[in-house]
Structures are given as C-alpha cells and as structure tokens.
Amino acid sequence: MQTAYWDELPVFLEHPENSSIRAGSTRIRDVEVLALRHQASTPDVWHAPTFTCEVDGVVSDEVILSDPFFPNGSISVLFCTNPSTGRPLPFAYRVYLDSGKVPGQVNKCIEKVFQQMWLGNVVIVRYARNNAADRVCYSHMQRHESEIVLALVGEWLDHIWRTAFGGAEA
Secondary structure, eight states, rough: OOTTTTTTTTTTTEEEETOOOOOOOOOEEEEEEEEEOOTTTSSSEEEEEEEEEEETEEEEEOOOOOOTTTTOEEEEEEEEOTTTTTOEEEEEEEEEEESSSSSOBBBBHHHHHSOOOOOOOOOEEEEEOOBTTEOOEEEOHHHHHHHHHHHHHHHHHHHHHHHTTTTTTO
C-alpha cells in the first residue's frame, strides 16, 4: 500500500539544547516512545510529554525529549521506508539521535542488541495516521510494533555505520 501521509513532513530536523516549549503551547498527553538509552542493556518504552501549538496555521505536536535523553540537543530523521526494500512503512516514525555537540557515552543497548558501536541515546517516536498539511501529531508506539520497528531501525543504523566507516567492525 502506497501512502502520501508523510509527504509534508520534514526529513531532517535539529533540536537545539535548551530549546523551550513554544509560547502558547498546551500539554496534551504523554506518548509511548521506544528508547535505546546508552546506560540500559535493553530497549524500553518510555512516556514522553507532548505539547500542541499552532504555527502559521499548522497545529502540531512537539514531543519533549531533552530530559532525560538529549540535554545537549538532538537531531531527528524521518523514518518511513523499509531500509532493505525502500517500500513505505504503514506508519512514519521520527528517530531522534544525540546531536554530537558533546561527546556522548557508548550506547550499551545498541552495542548489545545490534553489536555496533554507537554514541548517545536513540529515541523513536511514531507519527499518527491522521496527519494532514494542517495537523501533525504523534501517537503511542504499540509494544508489539516496537520490536518490528527496532529491527528496521537497527538495519538503518547498520547502513549508517557502513556508510560512515566503510564496513569497519565495532
């Protein structure tokens, strides 16, 4: 099934350190996100607060991950295709990575699960299916879904590793 739900979403975003919640934002709920924390040995589901605001006629959610995951800022990448096939996934995700502005700690979770070296935390947030040009929001990542997404993100991280380091082993 081909989908155009995600066409309007930005591919790459930077989230600076100490970024604050936009004025006029309202806390609406927590969403369940998949966290691959540097000090943990297994991935786990966390509750992250979301706030909603309107900017230029677009109502959008902001998920707050600076505490405890990214105190020095983060970058995020849209993840909506299978890394092996290039085919669209039924949902889109935003993968948050440590910004690298401050050297991060070795991620024990990624090292154990994927046998790859990685620095800093990785958090995966799921977009809701009801996104539109004037509404962008997040939804809970289902626990059964998180295992599939974890495998796909692991494949994607492996591709990044091989591209950056030419197939060097961790």
